[in-house]
Amino acid sequence: MFWRISRSLERYIRNILPQQIAPDRILEFGPGRSTRVFAETFPQALITSLEHQEPYYLKHKLKLQDLPQVTLYHCPLDHNSNSFYSTGLWSHSSYDLILVDGPPKNTKPKVRGGASCIFNNLTPGGLIILDDSNRPDEKSIIQQWIPDFDLTEIFNGSSFTVLQKSPSVSTARTRAQAEAEAEPAYMLGAA
Numbered sequence: 001m002f003w004r005i006s007r008s009l010e011r012y013i014r015n016i017l018p019q020q021i022a023p024d025r026i027l028e029f030g031p032g033r034s035t036r037v038f039a040e041t042f043p044q045a046l047i048t049s050l051e052h053q054e055p056y057y058l059k060h061k062l063k064l065q066d067l068p069q070v071t072l073y074h075c076p077l078d079h080n081s082n083s084f085y086s087t088g089l090w091s092h093s094s095y096d097l098i099l100v101d102g103p104p105k106n107t108k109p110k111v112r113g114g115a116s117c118i119f120n121n122l123t124p125g126g127l128i129i130l131d132d133s134n135r136p137d138e139k140s141i142i143q144q145w146i147p148d149f150d151l152t153e154i155f156n157g158s159s160f161t162v163l164q165k166s167p168s169v170s171t172a173r174t175r176a177q178a179e180a181e182a183e184p185a186y187m188l189g190a191a
Contacts, residue, residue, distance in 0.1 A: 006131075006159045009159065010033070013041055014041050021126075026042065026047045027048050027050075027095040027099070028050065028101065030051070035064055036064070046069050050102070051072065084111065084117060093121065094121045095118070097127050098127070099129045112130065113145075119145075123165070124166065127162055127164050128162070130163070131160045149165065150168070151166075
């Protein structure tokens with residue numbers, strides 16, 4: 001089963017996002033239909049997708065195995081700290097685009113705020129899409145992220161919001177710095 005992104009978010013990714021950014025690296029918190037939409041819209045991009053529940057990880061691994069540009073990680077939630085995805089190889093790379101579509105809201109209040117753990121790896125001018133931003137917790141998260149990470153709201157849809165990081169290089173690690181620190185990642189389907 002693929003969790004479906006809204007039709008409006010899918011249209012935004014397919015039709016508007018390519019006019020705003022040509023990402024080399026995309027990070028998704030929560031794989032699903034969005035993974036395939038990103039792969040079709042940005043075939044040159046490397047996509048890292050994180051799933052916290054092993055049964056869904058295994059299902060997504062099967063459904064996405066035809067997409068060689070997708071690296072899927074099983075990242076259990078770290079309940080000892082902030083109940084967000086445990087860090088791993090994915091946290092050492094830089095990203096041009098981040099989709100925050102997990103963990104689910106019933107995990108704990110404002111759980112998606114934990115996505116900020118990777119914002120220093122967002123390239124200058126990079127974009128963050130927060131899905132379900134019409135919910136009270138997500139609205140509060142946005143109000144916290146904007147000043148804390150020098151973000152600008154560039155689109156507010158009915159169920160998602162797009163934020164852009166300042167183009168200033170001084171506020172973010174460069175791609176070269178992040179890649180120099182990264183360990184080799186294993187592609188989906190690798191032994």
